[in-house]
Amino acid sequence: MNEETTANQQQLPLVVGVDIGGTQIRTAVLQGAKLRSRVSILTGADPTPDRIIPRIFGAVQQALNEAHVTIDQIAGIGVATPGPLDNRTGVIYSPPNLPGWTAVPLRDLFYNHFKIPIFIENDAHAAGLAEYMFGAGRGSRIMVYLTISTGIGGGVIINGKIFEGASGTGGELGHMSIDWQGGRCNCGNVGCLEYLASGTAIARYANEAIAAGHGAELLAFASTMLEHTATVPDLAALPVQDLNTRPLADFDDLMGEIEPLRVNARTVARAAEAGIPLARAIITKAAEALGVGLVNIIHIFNPEIIILGGGVTLVGPMLMEPALRVVQEHAMKAPLDAVRIVEAQLGTNVGLTGAGALIYYYTNNGSSILSGNGGRP
Ligand SMILES: [Zn+2]
Numbered sequence: 001m002n003e004e005t006t007a008n009q010q011q012l013p014l015v016v017g018v019d020i021g022g023t024q025i026r027t028a029v030l031q032g033a034k035l036r037s038r039v040s041i042l043t044g045a046d047p048t049p050d051r052i053i054p055r056i057f058g059a060v061q062q063a064l065n066e067a068h069v070t071i072d073q074i075a076g077i078g079v080a081t082p083g084p085l086d087n088r089t090g091v092i093y094s095p096p097n098l099p100g101w102t103a104v105p106l107r108d109l110f111y112n113h114f115k116i117p118i119f120i121e122n123d124a125h126a127a128g129l130a131e132y133m134f135g136a137g138r139g140s141r142i143m144v145y146l147t148i149s150t151g152i153g154g155g156v157i158i159n160g161k162i163f164e165g166a167s168g169t170g171g172e173l174g175h176m177s178i179d180w181q182g183g184r185c186n187c188g189n190v191g192c193l194e195y196l197a198s199g200t201a202i203a204r205y206a207n208e209a210i211a212a213g214h215g216a217e218l219l220a221f222a223s224t225m226l227e228h229t230a231t232v233p234d235l236a237a238l239p240v241q242d243l244n245t246r247p248l249a250d251f252d253d254l255m256g257e258i259e260p261l262r263v264n265a266r267t268v269a270r271a272a273e274a275g276i277p278l279a280r281a282i283i284t285k286a287a288e289a290l291g292v293g294l295v296n297i298i299h300i301f302n303p304e305i306i307i308l309g310g311g312v313t314l315v316g317p318m319l320m321e322p323a324l325r326v327v328q329e330h331a332m333k334a335p336l337d338a339v340r341i342v343e344a345q346l347g348t349n350v351g352l353t354g355a356g357a358l359i360y361y362y363t364n365n366g367s368s369i370l371s372g373n374g375g376r377p
Helices: 003-009 049-066 106-114 123-134 193-197 199-211 216-231 248-255 265-273 277-301 311-315 317-330 333-338 347-363 367-371
Strands: 015-020 024-031 034-042 077-081 118-122 142-148 152-158 305-309 340-343
Touching: 015 049, 015 123, 015 347, 024 049, 024 347, 034 049, 034 347, 049 106, 077 106, 077 123, 077 347, 106 118, 118 123, 118 347, 123 142, 123 152, 123 305, 123 347, 142 277, 142 311, 152 193, 193 199, 193 277, 199 216, 199 265, 199 277, 199 311, 216 265, 216 277, 265 277, 265 311, 265 317, 277 305, 277 317, 277 333, 311 317
Parallel strands: 015 077, 077 118, 142 305, 305 340
Antiparallel strands: 015 024, 024 034, 142 152
16 A cells, blocks of 8 residues: 555544455454454354344444444444345345345444444445555556455446446346356356356365265365364464465455365365366366456456455466466457456455445545545545
8 A cells, every 4th residue: 555545544534344244244443444443253153133233233332442432433334245235225135145134224223223324335346445445446447356255246446436237236247157058056047157266166166076086186185184274273384385475364264164065165275286186177177267257357348457356366376377368368459458457455354444435435535535546436
């Protein structure tokens, strides 16, 4: 982050961000991208709204306490949550990761409790906004953010505005068709990018290969990892090569919980690092599907910048090289020449930062940041 941005951020009011995930719910007091406090709770096995929402309110209060501020010093609360949702009414409709959440009026529930402005947004849109305001997308006019973890989400920012679509689901980039004769995705479509290139897809490829009798070497590797996990409580102390410069705990955090299969995406990534051919082939297969997705994004949006975030991107060059090769081979020259494809800058706190950024975005409090970056909402 450059000095100008840091100086601009000191002008911004304090906000609260809430990032609701399938595994963890994070809350924070923020000023711009700077966290003053952070309190996380586990979503738990049975996160029905009546159980979890009072706990979220408690976590927000604890974050306020830890930042030594009261609610009347806060400009608003932004909530990033998995879709589908209506960001105008703040109602959440049955997210796959949150069983029991059927038409939950989240904005009203928050407002009735805290009595300050509340903004609700799709988590990938919020994360894209965070990268636009405070991360790799600063200064861009046409920006696409793609997050690849358990699922794949997208956030498109055009001239400083989140592209919402007609009913709030604009930029569902994980559900573009890559293989129109492919397998059935959770969304009802077939052969989606998410079905072919997410962490869940990587795990599924591995477990299909194992079921077909091709996975002996991969299984042996996985059992070594399990032994290490059992004997070394600190994951960061695992005697395996780091996947990137970022710490392993960060990787787990971003990857989220993969389906309860025998081998998860993280194990496949480690096995690929260790040179196991099946694991390498799986990563390459996911990467090539990602490459096709990037070509589609380039052709549709003609973006200046595509920002890749989420735990799967921490696999690094093994993923990015085949993906970029497909882009080079398939994309039309003019939009290809105009685009930069870069890593996200905000790491694990991107969801929280995006949630907080919603207040700056919707109230114009952040116009000093937004106008310095190609437009205001
Ligand atoms: Zn889909």
